[in-house]
Amino acid sequence: MSTSAERLEFRNVATVRELAQRLEDLTDRPMAVMHVCGSHEQAIARFGLRAVFPKDLDVIMGPGCPVCVTDLPEVDEAVVLARQGVHIASYGDMLRVPGTVQSLTDAQSDGAKIHVVYSPRQAVDLAREMPDEQVVFFASGFETTAVATAAVIVDPDLPDNFSVLSAHKYIPPVMEIVAEMPQTRVEGFLAAGHAATITGWGIFEKFVERHKLPVVVAGFEPADILAGLVELVTLVRDRTPRVVNTFPRCVTKEGNLPAQRELWRVFRTIGGQWRGIAHIPNGNLRLRDEWAHVDARERFPIDLTTLWDYAPPRLAADCICGDIMSGIASPNDCKLFGNACVPDTPVGACMVSTEGTCRIWQQYGGRPNLGNVAPPPPAARGGVA
């Protein structure tokens, strides 16, 4: 059965193999590049691309998972709200993120009212269905998803019992932090195509100027990722740091201006801790004062000290998520990985989200070298239409 997916040019197997060969030929010395997007890691893992990356090319997953970098106190705020009897609506990934004491899933086992939603709009619908209850949308994601949150906040018909607890993050500042880390081996960045759809690729020009590191904007299909890496490795080899957009079917230099206007009309940046990474100046998105009436932090008293009677998880001290998200270490360097820290009982945030490096390595097998498995003999495929 041939499927629509295989008919897409970006999933053409021959094209992908050809690009993989070009990448192999170009990578003539050990190199490290970083992508800063969970969706890139997801696609790399999902399509098994690490098995065809050149041995000398280290493609590091940076702090690109918004769920993973959600900090303990942000989860705690949601847990405290939930324990006050407020309905919390959030994306599925957020439910298992460990807080200081509990995740939202734990709170749910204790009777808290937690709802999985797929969009901010669904959270608003939930509030409409329960006019006598308070519904808080625990919002996470980068500027891409923040635009969707902004779109419901500016809706004049928003029900009174709906508010937003923003854990949204802004990606450009964290790239600066990673580029300036003294131990960094990163020689170039693969930027996220979907975020750039909003911000435009022009936003990276100043970064390139400051750090003399190339940035390539890439999409998420197998051919997109390999084409992006071919371009990036070429720029690294040629020592020609500049921004190249390999995702022109979606990304322009200016980006989506109406979406940017909506984003900045609702949100402002403030500095804040990204879990395991560092304090990121301007890294967090919070609601502007004119939207205080929709801001859960303004509407409810949130006293985090109510959680302090309970002991925090004991293993957290050994967790190296921060080093992993900074590209300094890989999951294999962590003694908890695959032992004490598994998707069932995650210790660190990277094991929680489906976009987290550790979770993805665990889920799709970052460990065994699968490049050596012999291809199936043609006979084994006989008779398949």
Place this chain on the structure above:
Amino acid sequence: MSITSTLERRVSMKHGGGGRAMRSLIGDVFARGFAEPKNGTGLAAMDDGATIKINDRQWLVVTTDSHVIQPLFFPGGDIGRLSVSGTVNDLAMMGATEAAGLTCSVIIEDGFSIEMLERIHESMVATCIEAGTTIVTGDTKVMGRGEIDGIVINTSGVAVTKRVVRDNGLRAGDVIIVTGTIGDHGMAIMAARHNLGLDGDLHSDVAPINSLIAAALNDDVVAMKDPTRGGVASALNEMATKSNVGIIVDEPFVPILDSVRAASEIIGIDPLQVANEGKALLGVHPHSAQAVLTALRAHPLGRNAAIIGRCISEYTGSVILDTGYGRRLLVESDGEPLPRIC
């Protein structure tokens, strides 16, 4: 509300996901202290059913399954059809394709609509006729409002077979066949449950497949499992572990409906990790693979059957997915998959 869940051992939703968590709960709690049947296989095997040898030529196969599902009526089926199909299929997976009879125990919440109960009953009758079996005994309990979510249906089944097929019989070189498109049930339920607005083209595949299995079964079919909860990923991992082989799956050959693939791409859930309720995975000796495939495809429920993989002697206990672009492990999901953020 007190905080206890992080401090003491508790059952959580993941223990019902059909994966590792559930098997460890069965192993750690339920299977302890029960002796294996003298002639046959019991709880410890954690197969689709138990077998007890009756005489030199015949085995009794017993299986039981409780069914809870929200919504009770979903595109392509309902809890009634599911509860009959689930048990008939578990028997078939042991090689017992003629279910002699089923039992049916229902636990109902106070206030449940009798009209709805009648619709569920009608569906069970129709599915029994389709499967060539009947319900021979049952039990009814009612619980207070809020003490149970609507209705729980348990069915058990018995059958006699001359040849038992287990889920641990794979050998290096054997071919893996799937009897049709995968992910249909899980994606239809997920779309309905999370109001994703994608349900138009998604229909559960819930069906009794005992006649399909009977049409294809021969002595070269050495292992079978139905990829229900946890999906193909969970079923193949279990088969690989129990059989002590590695399995390579050729993803481009895995039959997936376009609508299911589209929904899975949108919500970020792998169709290989969601439930099927009318499909089976067969491990077949290579020289019979074509014959089995032809027999399956001749049956209305097996038209999309395909060879999707093969067993190897390396990477024992693991399932490797060849995506066509590269390779990765196909691992079991932990707990119920949740739609992801972007």
